[in-house]
Amino acid sequence: MNSPAPRRVAIVGAGMVGLATAWHLQEHGVEVTVLEREGVAAGASWGNAGWLAPGMAMPLSDPSLWAYGPRAMLDPAAPLSIPLRVDPTLWSFLTRFISRATNRAWAQTMDALTGIDLLALEAFDELVAGGVQAETKEQPFIIGFEKEEQSRHFRHEMELVERAGQSVPLTTVENPRQLVPQLTDAVRTVLALGGQRFMAPGDFVEALAQSVRERGGVIDTTATVTRATRRGNGVVAELGDGRSVDADAIVLANGAWLPGLAREHGVRTLVQAGRGYSFSVATDQPAEYPIYFPNRRVACTPFHGRLRIAGTMEFRRPDEPLRARRIDDIVNSVRPLFTNMDLDDRQDEWVGSRPVTPDGLPLVGATATPGVYVAGGHGMWGIVLGPATGKLLAQQMMTGVVAPQIAPFDPLR
Incomplete structure (x- = not known):
């Protein structure tokens, strides 16, 4: 090891990744302080689809982008939304993102993700067994x-995921409307994907935060961290209100806002906010299964007796306000596919910024500054990969050993 194991750690960000890191550091006897500017699960962790689907945690950039991307830029209602504005950082990101849209790059990224994908569900079970008062549910995922x-492209992707080392059982549903009465006859081909789970993400993250508190951790939801600096043998988190927090180490887990703090510590990989939208609707009959429409890029999940409908990948700045038109675009996209629900009676309308990297790999590990670590850049997979990320990063911080599952995620790459 290059330095002693930390006894006090500050963590920036109270989403799934940050809180899972805090929880696992507590398992090693570390005193943790979580610094968050708004609230628990205030970023991308609350309103996402809540899919614990490692079988679909795959690279976002694939060869279909070469045909789909240009069309999406000209179609304001497309699931992929790219603003036509002068933004050198965005266009630099897009250039690198699209350059990864090859079969070879996709396979390389999938191989790098598979190790942590295989740990993902077990990591949730460990949290629940350790006292986190929340649950995950396993049901077939309905793919329409x-x-x-x-369906050929999706089937092919699942074949590639299996080739990389996961088990993703896929079967054809012969009578889909008996299983999912919410589907119209327009959905003609329906598959069932097994081995995945789902949950209410905000509820789980809140329960994780409560567990961190009960184990002696501090979560400050009024703390805007403006800078993390090395001082003596430790680090200091400087806050916007003039306060500061001293610690032996700090973890930057602030999602799409990561570059603002991590860049001065040698992290040069671009992180672009990929904003997702969601809302919930009531259904005439209970929604029991997650539903995915790959061609519409819409993911749906049973949520508090309703159905949460989530979609879009919008490359804008993370703090831009919710654009109501994007909600309307999702509604119009799925209206022909759903029945027995009122899509115009919506609740919980939400937008959240997911941290997307050009190469599709997270940023997890030590930076160029001793005592400063990062945990982010998971794109759409921060919820499902968050607990495993937190566990492996905590081990690295305490032992100096980088687990092979996160070695490809070196933030200094």
Whole structure:
């Protein structure tokens, strides 16, 4: 080891990744302080689909982007939304992101993700067994297509995921409306994906925060961290209100806002906010299964007796306000596919910024500054990979040993 194991750690960000890191550091006897500017699960952790689906935690950039991307830029209602504005950072990100849209790059990224994908569900079980008062549910994921030929790309992706080392059982549903009465006859081909889970993400993250508190951790939801600096043998988190927090080490887990703090510590990989939207609707009959429409890029999840509908990848700045038109675009996209629900009676409308890297890999590990670590850049997979990330990063911080599952995520790459 290059330095002693930390006894006090400050963690920036009270989402799934930051809180899971805090919880696992507590398992090593570390005193933790979580610094958050708004509230628990205030970023991308609250309103996402809540899918614990490591079988679908795959690279976002794939060869279909070469055909789909240009069309999306010209279609304001497309699931992929890219603003036509002068933004050198955004266009630099997009250039690198699209350059990864090859079969070879996709396979390389999938191989790098598979190790942590295989640990993902077990890591949730460890949190629950350790006292986190929340649950995950396992049900088949219903994958719907309007035409049989549309299912070929998804089937091929699942074959590649299995080739990389996961088990993703996929079967055809013969009578889908008996299983999912919310589907219309327009959904002609339906598959069932097994081995995945789902949950209410905000509830789980709140329960994780409560567990951190009960174990002696401090969560300050009025703390805007403006800088993390090395001082003596430790680090200091400087806050916007003039306060500061001293610690032996600090973890930057502030999602799409990561570059603002991490850049001065040698982290040069771009992180772009990929904003997702969601809302919930009531259904005439209970929604029991997660539903995914790959061609529409819409993911749906049973949520507090309703159905949460989530979609879009909008490359904008993380703090821009919710754009109501994007909600309307999702509604119009799925209206022909759903029945027995009122899509115009919506609750819980939300936008959250997911941290997307050009190469599709997270940023997890030590920076160029001793005592400063990062944990972020998971894109759409921060919820499902957060607990495993927190566990492996805590081990690295305490032992100096980088687990092979996070070695590809070196933030200094």
